[in-house]
Amino acid sequence: MRACSTVAIALVSVAASARADDGACAHVPRGLDAGPVGIGYFEGDLGTGRRACPRSELTLRARAGLVIDSPSLYGAVDGGLLLGGSLALRDRGELFATLETVHYAFVDEGGLTASKWSLGHLTVGGSGLLVDRARVALAPWGRLLLPTATDSIRVRTVGADAGLALDFRPRGPASLRAWAGGDFSAGLSAAPAFPRGGGFVGAGLELRALHRFALELDLDAHFGRDAAVDVVAPSLALRLRMVRGLGLSLAGSVPVAGAERRLAMAMVSLWWQFAERKMNPPLNE
Numbered sequence: 700m701r702a703c704s705t706v707a708i709a710l711v712s713v714a715a716s717a718r719a720d721d722g723a724c725a726h727v728p729r730g731l732d733a734g735p736v737g738i739g740y741f742e743g744d745l746g747t748g749r750r751a752c753p754r755s756e757l758t759l760r761a762r763a764g765l766v767i768d769s770p771s772l773y774g775a776v777d778g779g780l781l782l783g784g785s786l787a788l789r790d791r792g793e794l795f796a797t798l799e800t801v802h803y804a805f806v807d808e809g810g811l812t813a814s815k816w817s818l819g820h821l822t823v824g825g826s827g828l829l830v831d832r833a834r835v836a837l838a839p840w841g842r843l844l845l846p847t848a849t850d851s852i853r854v855r856t857v858g859a860d861a862g863l864a865l866d867f868r869p870r871g872p873a874s875l876r877a878w879a880g881g882d883f884s885a886g887l888s889a890a891p892a893f894p895r896g897g898g899f900v901g902a903g904l905e906l907r908a909l910h911r912f913a914l915e916l917d918l919d920a921h922f923g924r925d926a927a928v929d930v931v932a933p934s935l936a937l938r939l940r941m942v943r944g945l946g947l948s949l950a951g952s953v954p955v956a957g958a959e960r961r962l963a964m965a966m967v968s969l970w971w972q973f974a975e976r977k978m979n980p981p982l983n984e
Contacts, residue, residue: 723836723868724752724790724828728910730940730972734864735878735903736917738762738952738964740930742856743820743844744781744797746921748878748901751836751864753793753828755974756944758783762966772809779803779819787974792827792838802850820856821847826864836866840880846887858884862899874905882924897924913938919952926958944972 727733734750739762763778783797799819806813824842840862846855862880883896903917915936921929936950948968954961 722831723834723866724831726834726868727752727754728907728940730942730944730946731907731910731913732915732936732938732946732948732968732970735876735901735919736915736934736936736950736952736966738934738950738966740764740921740932740954740959740961740964741882741924742848742858742884743799743822745822745842745844745858745860745884746880746882746897746899746924748876748880748899748903748917748919749795749826749838749840749842749862749864751826751828751838751866751876752831753787753790753826753838754785754972755787755793756785756970756972758797758968758970760966760968762964764961764964766960767962768960774807775805777802777804781819790828792825794823794825795842796821796823798847802848804850815850817848817850819848819850821845834868834870836864836868838864840864844884851886854886854888856884856886858882860899872907874907876903876905877901895924897929898922911940913940915950921957928957930954930959931956932959932964946970946972 733752735748737744737747739747760781762781766775779799779802781797781799785793785795787793798821802817802819804815822842822844824840826838826840828838830837842860844858846857848856860880860882862878864878867875879900881898883894885892885894899921901917901919903915906914917934920931932952932954934950934952936948938946938948940946950966952964
């Protein structure tokens with residue numbers, strides 16, 4: 700958590716030192732995804748970074764993870780279909796929500812198999828744009844995890860996270876971003892809740908081409924939830940802007956350190972940006 704606090708202080712310092720100039724959020728091409736890859740390794744989308752710049756959009760994401768533990772004769776596949784949306788509030792922040800409309804899990808342990816379909820997690824939250832100048836944007840966000848998941852009959856999971864997001868968009872095809880925050884979750888049942896919490900940090904590099912293509916490379920790290928190091932994972936996403944604010948993304952993530960058992964995560968995303976910021980430049984800029 701100390702590392703996360705240090706990163707958060709650094710993000711505020713960078714944003715505060717920016718001189719007044721074109722705002723960073725004025726240079727986000729419409730129809731291209733504008734935030735971290737955000738595949739997520741925990742409940743719902745807890746512990747994932749948020750973008751700093753607000754926008755109004757609808758998203759549909761299919762996400763899957765894979766575990767293969769041959770020495771323990773254990774294998775598992777889990778995934779879900781997530782429906783999300785955000786609503787920009789006069790370019791000063793946004794409200795957002797994500798519901799895993801269906802969750803699937805398949806487990807094979809020593810030849811014994813089981814599978815289950817269930818309703819997934821619902822998260823709701825909001826962010827506020829504190830700084831948008833000199834091509835630097837800074838925004839805090841908060842998110843609540845509501846007890847909607849039905850994968851366990853007797854336990855309902857609740858939680859929350861909060862953090863800071865920093866975007867730096869210099870002139871040219873490259874952009875940088877960083878984020879830091881903390882999260883917790885607990886199970887509501889007749890038994891003790893056993894709350895768990897931790898901190899997360901991340902950084903990303905975005906490379907754009909012709910305002911239609913973007914390559915996003917992120918590095919995420921989460922600490923203190925289940926282990927000293929829960930997961931350190933690079934993520935890569937290929938993004939395409941199609942027509943009328945419609946976009947497509949193919950993303951993957953591979954843990955390289957930590958207690959996380961998944962070998963890999965993958966996600967396919969569709970989004971529709973149904974309202975454009977007045978500050979957006981023409982796509983042929």
